[in-house]
Amino acid sequence: MSLLLLLLFSAQAMAQDLVSKNEIEELQLQAINDTAFTLRTVTEAGNLIKYSGTMPLRINGELQDASFTEGETVFSLAERAELVQVSANLGTHTLARLYQLNPEEQRGVEEFPMWLSILPPLIAIVLALIFREVLLALFAGIWVGGFVIYGLSAKSLFTGLLAVGDTFLMEALTDSDHVSVIIFSMLIGGMVAIISKNGGMAGVVNLLSRYAKSAKSSQLVTWVLGVAIFFDDYANTLIVGNTMRPVTDGHRVSREKLAYLVDSTAAPVAAIAFVTTWIGAELGYIKDAAVKLGIQEGAYSLFFHSLEYAYYPVLTLIFMLMLILMNRDYAAMHHAEVRARETGAVTAASLDRAGQQKQEQEMAEFEPIDATRTRAVNALLPVLTVIGGTLVGLLYTGYSPDVWADASIGFLRKLSITIGDSNSYTALIWASLGGVIVAIALTISQGIMRLSETMESLVVGFKTMLPAILILVLAWSLAAVTQELYTAEYLTSLLSGNVSPYFLPEITFFLAAAIAFSTGSSWGTMAILYPLMMPAAWYVCQQQGFSVEETMPIMYNVISVVLAGAVFGDHCSPISDTTILSSLASGCNHIDHVKTQLPYALTVALVCNLVCTNLSALGVHWALVYGIGAAILWGVIRVLGKKNEEAPVPATASVLD
Known part of the structure; x- marks a missing residue:
């Protein structure tokens, strides 16, 4: 009987000691030495909560299952760190705390408010x-x-x-991958300058311009050119706008419509194509975040899979094509087109002289040195060298004999694995260097420019990339700061339990759009958000118990919408560099361009986020989602759009002529 009472008493005592993780209110860290620490579960008042059991902890970014006994566990760091960050998964929510080593403090550490980690990007x-x-x-x-x-x-x-x-x-x-991105970007910029100066790009444009025989066909040629000159948004804007302006003027297409076509083909195409001045930066941001998260998939493969969710860039291109083929416009754009068709006034008012001078200065560096020698081959060969060189480089650096010898793997899967395992930075440098060499060889061998002039153009191309490179370097530095402060962990602690992972793409899109609109910089937006939202999406999915297979589609979507939101905000922003250049190159009043483009950009953005993103969250196949999105946009044009009548005769004069 005494033994039974003793057992009952012991069981009651043990039951009193059993503590749920949900009862834990705070974490308390104490330094044993510079690398060893004791972590305690306590109340907000600092009283020990005797929790015993395992608990998932993320300590300085490393996930581990810690074993607690009587409310305490001991852990060690591989090396001394200024800051110690601890995140604890308590089931219903996450506790995230930040500590700094401080020998003067009683516990050897000083706790910082975790919200300070969001301060640098904020x-x-x-x-x-x-x-x-x-x-x-x-x-x-x-x-x-x-x-x-x-x-x-x-x-x-x-x-x-x-x-x-x-x-x-x-x-x-000093990061080799970062240096690779800088070299690639500069080489592409140099190649663009050379093939513009030697008349190659003008030759490509002239080749396609032969097919512009009406208002509709001239717009279609502009769209095709915008898609064809995919490797740089600045080159796209300056070359297409300035070259097609006389053609569209002759068919009474408003400058506002030309500026829209130029602006809305530039960034979307450059953002999603595989060989562009954007791709190096995009891969850099994606790779940095993926490596820190322990994602095994390569950066190029992640980017490729994210294209399934690139609704805004892709549907923007489709939307423009439908506007052209249906010969319809709505809102302010329709009024501009009616004015141009009926009166021949392709712009509402004369562009001010200062704007003209700035446009001429911008274009001088891209105008052919000899307007009579504009051969398309001088641009096509260097561009094809870059495209082909990139593909060959990806296959060469990612080739694995074991993968290609495995008969159980299909060809497309082998190709995907090879590209996923490739060194994209090496491939891009090889390809861009090859493109520059071919461009120089073509230019000098035909006597279009002397060697000294060709080198000057190359340097001019390098200079055009400097603003973007400066943004990149500072962005990488800010990403390192957010990593050291464990900003993603803090965001996770705020989002977990409150935000469904399926809503993260929409949140990310609107955040990216707001930043890009306010700053006018797609690159700056990507620089800030990729290091934040990729880890945040990964950790939130983990907190919700998602498997890697369930997490990756959301990750692909987040990767895509950072880019999509940045491009959308850039389209709507009156201070965006590409928006300004589009206005200048098209000879359009800048505010008129913004006012006429905004309704179209908003239309596509709303369809993408209210329809396409939600359909993706429901598991609808991406191809069907694209089809549904395109069908809705067709319906919008059909309902809201009004027919643009073809001009009976070409415009006899242009406002700027």
Whole structure:
């Protein structure tokens, strides 16, 4: 009887000691030494909660199952770190805490508010909104990050500033992949300048311009050219707009419509094509985030799969094509087209002289040195060299004899594995270098330019890429700061339990659109959001218990909508560089361009997010989603659009002629 009472008493005592993870209110860290720590589960008042059992912890980014006994567990770091970040999965929610080593504190560590980890990117976004300067905003974000990392003291304010140069920027510039992106971007910029100056690009444009015999066909040729000149949005905008302007003027197509066609083919095509000045940066952001998350799939493969969800760029191109073929427009664009068709006034008012001078200055570097020698082959061969060289380089660097010898794997799967395992940076450098060499050889061998002039054009091309490269370097530095502050873990702790993973693509799209609209920079938007939203999506899916197979479609979607939202915001923004260049190259009043393009961009964006993204979340196949989205856009044009009558005679004069 005594033994039974003793057992009952012991069982009651054990039951009292059993604590659910949901009862844990706080985590308390104590330093044993620089690399060993004790973690305790406590109440908000600091009283020990005697939890015993395993608990998933993410310690400085590393996921592990920690075994707690009486509310305590011990863990060690591989090396000393200034900051220790701990995230605990408590089932219904996540606790995320940030600590800094401080021997003067009683426990050897000092707890920082975890919201400080979001401060650097938040500062970057806010300053970009206020000053509309992405470079300044990114620099300030890095500085604030250094201030937090080094202790939030007066000294760390100065130390953080120095760390911008000697730590974060140096790390960004010494990363081999980052250097590869810089080299590739500069080489592509140089090639574009050479093939523009030697008349090759003008030759391609002239070749297609022969088919422009009416208002509809001239718009169609403009669309085809915009898609064909896919490798650089700046080159696309400046070359297509300036070259097609006389053609569309002759058929009474408004400058507003021309600017829309130029602007809305430039970034979408450059963003989703495989060989562009964008691809290096996109792959860089994707690869950096994927490596940190432990995703085995290669950056090129991730990008390729994300195209299944690239609704905005793809449907924008389809929407433009339907507008042209149906010969319909609506809202402000229809009024502009009616004005041009009926009166021959292709623009509402004369472009101011300052705008004309700026346009001429922009175009001077891209105009052929000899207008009588515009051979399309001088552009086609270098471009084909880049395309073919990239494909060969991807296959060569990713080739595995074991994969191709495996009879159980289909050809397309083998190709996907090969490209996924390839070194895309090496392939892009090989290809772009080959393109530059071919462009130089063609130019000099035909006597179009002397060697010195060709080299000058090459350097001009390098210079055109410098603003983008500066954004890249600062963006990589900010990404390193957010990694060291574990910003993604903090976002996860906010989102977990509150946001379904299926809503993350829509949230990401509108966030990207807001940033791009306010800053006018697609590249700056990608720089800020890729390092944040990819880890956030991954961790939120983990918290919801998703398998890797369930997580990856959401990850592909998030990768895609960062880009899509950036392009959409860029289209709507009056301060976007491509929007401004489109207005200038097309000879259109800038505000008129923004006002006429905005309804079209909003139409496509709403269909993509209210329909396409939700259908994807329901598991509808991507091909069917594209079809449904295109059908809805066709219906919108049919209902809202009004017919544009063909001009009975060509315009005899242009406002700018």
